Amino acid sequence: MLRAKAKRAVLGFSRPPLDRQVEFWNLSGKYTGFIGGVGSGKTFAGAIKCLTMPPGSVGMIVSPDYPMMAKTTLPALRDALRGTGILKGESKKDRYLELAGGRIVHYASAHDPNKLRGPNLGWFWIDEASFVKPETWRIMGGRLRKSPGVGWITTTPKGKRHWIYKDLVASGDLNYVTSTSRANHYNLEGFADSVESLGDLSWVRQEAFGEFVDAGGTVFLGTMFRLMGELPNERYIACRAWDCATTAGGGDWTVGLRMHYYPRIDVFLIVDIVRGQWGPGDVDAIIKATSISDGPNVPVILEQEGGSSGKRVNHYVRVSLSGVQQVIDVPSTTSKLTRAMPLARSAAAGRVAILSNSSIAEFIGEAVDFTGVEDGETDDQVDAASLAHNWLFRASGGVSYGSSASA
Incomplete structure (x- = not known):
């Protein structure tokens, strides 16, 4: 049984696994999952399951991006390996680990799902799966051409409109367990209380209880955003972030969103869109005319x-604004979804406001519908707001939230 293998895998650790982790390891079926609130122990559970794969197997660990891989997923795997003697070799250049029994564990980013094509695998694990596109799941499923032919996900849910719920949970294709932030008694005292105090009931049900909540409880709620009738008489830092489309008359929108940050009152204010x-x-x-108006x-x-295409497009804007405005590139x-989460956290904490003379209804409507992963959704205003928020946070001396999500 997986239970016995899992217990052997954690030998050398000072604490036993959580009940929900053991339950997850014992799940049957081709596709399994650990769906839990932040800090519920899901990433460590996924890492331990890697160590239960059979001798000679080849697998791949996938994270939404390499920063999250480095900050969250790989550290959990190294924690699982520590003291076991299972790790036999590693190539950081080629991004794989060699485990006892001739097992190979590749690791890769899902930032461009098409780059995951190619390898023939016996298993895969997608960590923080709610942050990846549905193509990632389909591509990885097509890689299972060897034994044991299984895949699993670990993630915090992102609502019933999200592809994980629609394609895996509602269809019955995923055998999974759920857990809460509070169920992990190894968390620091007060951690669960802190998480549960950050948002309204829908947000808490998702982020702390690990539940799939209905529409409106995915990333943003309309009630998260404060309204201001006038600009505060306070010192501020400003920027205007642009999310640019390239096709006229249809498809995506071009959005230029001006945001101020007021350090003394700790408010990010959307001033103009x-x-x-x-x-x-x-x-x-339009960018040039708006920049002249902004000052x-x-x-x-x-x-x-x-x-090179991204650099070339931004170069054109920089040339057109030469002598008019400073242009700052932020690499994507x-x-x-990862880029939007710091904005969502600030909004949930009451730190994001909208000036009442800006396009309130259109912005809030788009924010409430935002998933960050669904194909074809209108997300240009959220993208611009996230870009502005994250730049202002860094410019004001804040410590970046990074791209990690708590395991």
Whole structure:
């Protein structure tokens, strides 16, 4: 049984596994999952399960991006390996570990799911699966061409509109256990109380209780955002973040969102939103006109997509704004959902407000519908708000939330 193997795997540790972890290890079926609140022990459970795979097997661990892999997933695997003597070799260059019994464990980012194609695997584990696109799951399922032919996920749920619920849970294709933040008695005293105090009931049910909640309880709730009738008479830092589309008249929108951060009152304020479906030539002119209107103390923040094309697009904007405005590139190295989570946490804590003369209804409507992973959703305003928030947080001297999510 997996129970016996799991117990052998954790020999050398000073504490026994949690009941829900053991239950997860004993699940049967091709696809299994540990769905839990933050800090429920799900990532460690996923790591231990890697050690129960049979001799000679080849598997792959997938995280939403490499920062999350480095900060969350791999540390959990190393904790699971510590003191066992199972780790026999490692190649950081080729991103794999060699375990006793001739087992190979590859690890990779899901930032570009198509780059996961190719290897023939016996098993896979997707950590923080709610942060990856549904293509990741489909591609990894197609990699199972060897024994034992199993896959598992560990994640905090993101609502009933999310692909995990629709494609795996509602369909009955996933055999899974659930757990809460409070069920992990190894957490620091007061941790669960802290998590449960951060949002309304829907948010707590999702983030602390590990439940799939109905629409409106995924990432943002409309009630998270405060309204302000006028600009505070306070010192502030400002920026305008742009999320640019390239097709005129349809598809994605181009959004330029101006945000202020007021350090003394600790508020991020959405001041103004410029939005339209413009072609590339029009976008450059609109960015320039908006920058002139904003003045020299409101830098332009641009997301820089990977590769030479992303650098080339931003270069055009920088040239058009030469002598007008400072342009700052922020590399895009994580998923939309990962980038939006710091904004969601600030909003849940009452630190994000909207000036009442901006496009309140359109912004809140988009934010409430945002999942960060569904194909075709309108998310341009959320992308711009996330970009502005994260840059202002760093510029104000805050410690970045990073891309990690608590295990």
